[in-house]
Structures are given as C-alpha cells and as structure tokens.
Amino acid sequence: MIFLFAINPVSGGNDKTSWEEGIRNHFADTPHVIHLFHLNGKTDDTTIRQQIEEHKPDRVVAVGGDGTIKLVATALLNTTIPLGVLPAGSANGMARELGIPPDVEGSLALLTDGVPRATDIISINEGDICLHLSDIGLNAQLVRYYERNNLRGKLGYLRGVVKVLHKRRLMRISITVGDECVQRVAFMVVLANARMYGTGAVINPEGNPFDGQFEVVIFRRLSFWEIIKLFWRYRPFDPRKIEIYPATSVTIETHRRAYFQVDGEYRGRITTLKAEVKPGAVQILVPEEK
Template identity: 35%
Template sequence: MKNNIILIVNPISGDVDKSELIDAATAFAEKENLNLVIYNTSGISDSDNIKVLYNTYTPQRIIVAGGDGTIKMVAEAMEDHDVIIGILPAGSANGLAVDLNLPSTIEENLEIAFHNDFMEIDMISINGKKSIHLSDLGVNAEMIKNYENSSIRGKWGYALQTVSTLIDLEDPFIATITGDFPTIECEARMIVIANSQKYGTGVSINPNGVMDDGKFELVILKNMDLVVLGKIITGNMPIDVNDVEIISTDQAFVTTNIPVSFQIDGEYCGKETKLNIEILPKQLKVAVPNPISAII
C-alpha cells in the first residue's frame, strides 16, 4: 500500500502560478511511489477541511506550498496530531523558509519536504493567537498593511511600501514591557516578537534567535532613522541600547499608550494596545535541510 502525503497549496500566495510546483510535486510522488492528495485553499473552512483530509488519509507528512500564513494555518489545524510539515516556499517573503535555510530550487525542496528529518520548533502565543516566525508592533506592521492594500507583490512590493511607510512615519509610541526582567518603559518605533532570526526579505532582526530553545526575543527598536535602518538592512544590527534593545524570555506583557499597528507572520491584524505573549515549546515538526545544526 502506498503511503499518503497531503499537499496543501495556497493558489494566491506570493501572487505566483503554482502549476509548475504542483506538477513537480506530483512527478516526485509518483517516482517515490507515494499517493499525493492535493488540496487548494480557498479561504473558506480550510482548517476544517484539512482536518477531514488528515482523518481520511492519516499521512505522516503534510507538504505546504505557500507562505508563513499558510504554514501557520496548517500547523494550527494539526496541533493535536503527530505529523511532519514539509515546506515548498511559495509566498511573498517566505520568512520561515529563509530562517530554515531552505534551498532555492524546487527539486531540492521536494527532497527535503518529502524525506528529510525534522526539528521541533517552538511557537508563540500572542493574545491567544499563534505565531511561528516573526510578529511585530509598529513600522513593519504598518508597512504590511500598506502592502496588503497595494497591487505590487513580492520583494519589490515590500521595498516600495517600506519607503512609503518611512516617508509617512508617525511619532513613536510609548511601550511598557513587563516580565521576568526589570520593567522597561521607552519610546519605540517597532517591537518585534521573534521566534527566529530573519524576515523573509533576508533582513536579520534577531541575530541570536533559536527556534527550539523555549524562548522568544523582544527586539525593541527605539530609533528608526535611516542610519539605523541601513545597518539593519545590511545585516549589522545596532548594538547601542539607545537604538535597539533585545530581551530573551518565555513570557512578557506589552502595553502601549496608543493603538499601534500589529502583524503576525506577515498578516496585518489591526491595532493593539496590549500584548500578552508566551512561548509554546516544541509545537511543530518541520522538515529541514541536513545537518540540522546548520540552522541553529
């Protein structure tokens, strides 16, 4: 009997056609004598439909062709099941794939997604919502809101909205952050809740992030002038505490003096004034390149 593999495809992620990827995955499964079940997301009852598919086929792996939002949706649907998730990067930025050092070719990613060993990564709960990668308050979330409302997709679209957002930059907000560390009260342009190191654009925002250490980082960007932004984009995170402060913890509470734009894993979630944050250790089995040590 053939082993079952479910392929979840987000047809609109990244605004790119998925037919080549689906054909490649189908051919790979046939070569490996696997029964590939393909499901295209529609935005309607996807989580429930994926649960039904799992109960019908009981696969050991589910492959996701989409971005971080699609991966998170599948992970949440499978939270009560022992299943390995393989990733075929097909979103606008593919942040988790970047942090996992997944290769650039479909052929290499198929091998990893279908066959490679896995690591168990943490997730983060933020006001009861789960994050697998990077979430934030402030400038980047505002940029994502603008990006979602624009017609230009991909990295070029992100770049255009970054410039536009910085030109229209509002005053900083005041944040109070409490936890198992001295209380912090400061002006901030952006607060990142990081389970990993890099945005999908390749920009490193949390150089010491580890996805399976039982902790997350709060990266507090107090200053976002062009000099600081340039350092971040070129991979040289500022070390001046007047510009950036990083806290590693497993629980924190953030309040702001005004409603601030907020995003989770690249999805704009509106404005918030309070964030209750805690780590959820080893929530997700993800197929990774070998050796695993290359990504931590």
C-alpha cells in the same frame, strides 16, 4: 507514506503550476501516495482539518509562504504529524530560517530525506500563534499598506517603505519580561522566534526556533537609510540602536493603539499584547544536521 499538500494558489502572487507539476513528477515513480488541494482564504482552517481526517496523511506539506506555513502548522499543533514546507511564497522567511532549499526539487527531496524537529511557537493573546516573527509598530504598518494595495515583490516593499516612513510615529510602551518591566519610546517591537525577516535582514542574531524561548527586540532609533537597508538592501540594523530581551513570556502595553502583524499578516491595531512560548509544539521537516 501518504503526503497531503495544502497549496496556496495566491501566495506571493506567483503561479503554482510549476510547483504542482514538480510534486506530481517527483512522486510519479515512487510508492508514496499524494493528495493535493487548494486553499481559498475563506474556509482554510476547516478544510485542512477535513483533509487530514479524510486522508490520514503521514506528512502534511504547506505550499506557499509564511502565512501558509502558519495555517497548516496550526492544524498540526500537538500532533505527531510532521509539517513539510515547499517555499512558494514571496519572502519565505521561515523556510530560510529552517534551511529549507528554495527550489522545487530540493525542497521536495527534503519531504522524504528530512528529519522532523520539534519547533517552538509563540502563543499570542490566547488565540493566535506565531512561528516566525510578529511585531507592533512600523513594520506592521508596512504589512498593512502592502496588503491593502495588493503589492508584490521588491518594488512593492520599496513603495510601502516610502509610504510608511512619511507616517512613522514613536510609541510609548511598557514591556514586562519575567520580573522586569521597562518603559520605552520606540518605533517597533518584535517578538522573534527566529533570526531574520524574509528579506534576509538579521534583527535577532541569537534567534533559534528550537531553544524553548523567543526574543523581544525593541527598535528605539531608526533612520531613512536604516529602513532602506533592512527592507531593500537586506542589511541588519545597527545593534547599538536596538535592545534584545530573551523571554518565555511577555506583556506589552502601548499608550495608543499600535499596528500589529503576525507572520506577515496584518491583525489590526492593539494596545495590549500577551505572549508566551510553547516549546516544541509542532514537528517540522528540516535538513538532517551534519
């Protein structure tokens, strides 16, 4: 088989030398062919497609975090080429969700031993996709602060939480799911194609990226300690303070512009969000079900 590795050298603020060495050592005595290339954050969409066209791989592997996975998955949408994942980012939320081993050897073994599984995506505003979790409001504001201050690791998240808590604001929102429209005042609304954030905080217990739907999670009440539990001590929110709506499509409108992020990447401030599920749009290598 031919493996193509897309390596994000800055994902998670970690040096990827050990991952590259692990890839080369793992495949050194095998008949498989490997090609490695680095992403640069500027021409990645074009570069990934050019590499796929040039090498015609049997499997394309994202080496990085959730943003890297999403970038490579976008190039593989509606193709038969499976996506492999080496979780070399900081949080690695989607890799955790899919049961991909966090270590170099374990995740490398999955590239040959794993099975491709048709995985849903969420199409957002007809120009973006979400594999994992997107949201408007408080967490998106945290992502913005985290990116702008070039923070990494747990301490970075904690500093961001403290900063964002001082500026948190309720949003007046209108949410239409199917034939139902609800008006709410909330701190955050999440489009969840999975169960948990990369921190391990379970915000959507019934989430399943293979079930042909996603969930709209509305956070109506928050406190300082609940935020700390979510982002620092890795505990779920009190379920009595959230609402969860299963959906195949949703329209969200906010009274004022709200912070918005997709799979851990800040997208700006918006007043309207339209999303719909695309069932089984990308094949991802996951552990074989027992």
